[in-house]
Amino acid sequence: MAQQPLLIRRWQFSAAGLLIAYLLLQFLIPARLVIGGMGAVGRPSVAVGLMLLFLWGLAFMTSRGLPSGVQPVRWIVGWFIALQLFGYAVGFDRGLPHVESSSANRWLIFTFAMAGIALATADGISSRRQLDRLLMILVGLAGLMGLIGALQFTGIINVVEYIRIPGLRPNADLIGIGERGGPGFARVASTASHYIEFGVVLAMVLPIALHYAFFATTRRQRIWRWAASGLIAVGIPFSISRSATLAIALALVLMAMIWPWRQRYNAAIIGGVAVVAFHAVQPGVLGTIRALFTNVDNDPSVQDRIARRAYVMDLWEERPLLGRGAGSYVIERYTLLDNQLYVTLIEGGVIGVIGVTIFFIVPYFVARSIRLRGVDQQARHLAQALATVPPVALLASGTFDSFYFGTFMGVLFIAIGAMGALWRLDGGGAGRRPLQVAGPDDRFVATPLMANWKGPTRRI
Template identity: 30%
Template structure:
């Protein structure tokens, strides 16, 4: 891991956000996105560096423990599915007008599809854990973390700009993306509509994913804007991401932004908090004037929850899914094996975790995601520099916003949303590790820095400065 890991993670972000998720390396199927293949390379790199003694992180960290527990449950659910097999009861299948849903699948067909789906789940999981570990342990300084955040923000602005262009012109972007070696596994680039407004997806699979991803990047963009205020283009990425996010015309996007904004307000100093609260009404009015009908449509999405068929459709799935879950309640049936074509679409990722990974797997996922959030919160308290404290706060806000959105859609079915989630988990781990290294009494602090930190006059210095003086 002597190579610049920040460049590796930045490249992952480029592949994740700028290449449409439907463009894949055909032999691997859905896990064959360029970003996920790079993530699998990251896992191989991390394993080789750690086994070879080149990884400076030697102890069990919270990130390693959470990844290990989650990996064990994913492998156990894979084995459970292979041993117990799968079936597709007719009463579980989604009711549609398509003729193929009237023909029940054979046991052989179901088994073949589920084995392939379980294999895809393992490949996707390997890519996710690779980028988590590379980000958490490969970023060596706060400057590296800031650099990765800088890349994420500008790339998010690029995705947001494509969405704004789609929203205003109705442009289908599919014709502009032709990459040798990659082929589309589904249609992409089109523009949907809701309440006479265009719903855009840019390079994402679906408008919901587009909105959630931009909403998750907004706290990072706000952090960058605040700490670069007065410089050219300081506010441009945050503005583009903010406007583009709501062009998804999605409740999930609003939910992500709302939750993340609350976390920021709690952690920001009073002056920032007051400025944000004073700016918010002007931002809403500006959005309303610039895009007539958008704010009203978003408000109506929340006012009519009781009569919204999309909400009733989500909740009506729960009883059916719990019935399937009862067959493998503890270990589940294997990641990605609740295939919508043979079962139904479930717009709740936590419910999908319960079905595919079982109760044990769901607990492991909650520890994995919740642990990452609290790592970022702990880094916010321990970091020595003010900018590092608020960077950790921004990461925690982004992560919690996306975690809450998992209730509203099946996030892991969307490569961009799942990849960004894992990148944020890795960033939270990196913030925690860097903040503990700054603590003179931390067992994770390298021996030479602990020695330097005990000398008079050096305890307040950063690890980089302390190493230089020592």
């Protein structure tokens, strides 16, 4: 039997390196810098995602190329791709104008790139140590993104203006420092495409950052991990965004669900002190964010979203079941909706909305199964941190057009892939392992309430 090519035999090593390269490109290069002539899909990180999908496909077609056993993420990603391919076919069957067909083609390319990210993470990570390294790099880059945002907000330096990459050019004007809450009151986007994406991405990563801060074992680890968590947390309010505020609130509630009461009290005290300190250092920021919720009746952005409902319903009623086609909604041709669920309703109809909702919900339960039955406290806590990402992403998708934003999608698919890797590395998602009771040394994960309903359990 002929020996397999080295690229296939060592594909997991290649995947791990490419995933790190993907994160570096995604977070460090401003979102609007693209390869010339390729439009929004021309970000270098998208090319890495396509390469990962290619490698995964080669491994899939060879014997023993992929890890054996059930891998739910393959089904989740397969569902998302099938849904988009179906919508793509629906659009071309309808007959798309050139501008819409080009948009649909770009969306399909981007879909395949995101699939490559999730599949390579789920099947290409070979150990818990490697998974932790990948996620800690994600945390570190999110912390750096928060730092860049803080430097922009305080007016010290706008680093993004000085980033120039040979071969890349702006697909649109680089987003500058905006204003919200009054003249001279800044809101920032760091290296993200928009202020909202900046805040929401940091909110999605913060639970993962807290996980690694909690489980630091050395003084050096504690310093760096808490510093990264602090930069992420500080960056969120600088986006001056309702979406980010709702996202971080949901993320922390979902994490608090599994913490023992003592940990909840500690988190509440630390959070309260942090809020007071932040208000003292940056007065006015939290008041501006509070006003976003208390003055919704006079907020033009909220009123515009409400006014667009009739427009959305008119377009949806033209093709209510199947929609107009995946990726065919072009903002320049129609109008900005600031709501991905509206966009999905128009592009995919009722079937599209149901399909996308399933895509968000199923990964949550995959991660929750590890939280309930994981082999150790650290695996169970990491599973819950990852489980927060899809619900937070779903909530945020109802407040801005999230699928248009590459960093948002990248974090979402990395998290979904990490769930698959943890499922596999923890022993097939715990299988029929009983619900795990918290041990005497478990500080961060309480015994599941369901354990009281299921009868006696045992700790492994």
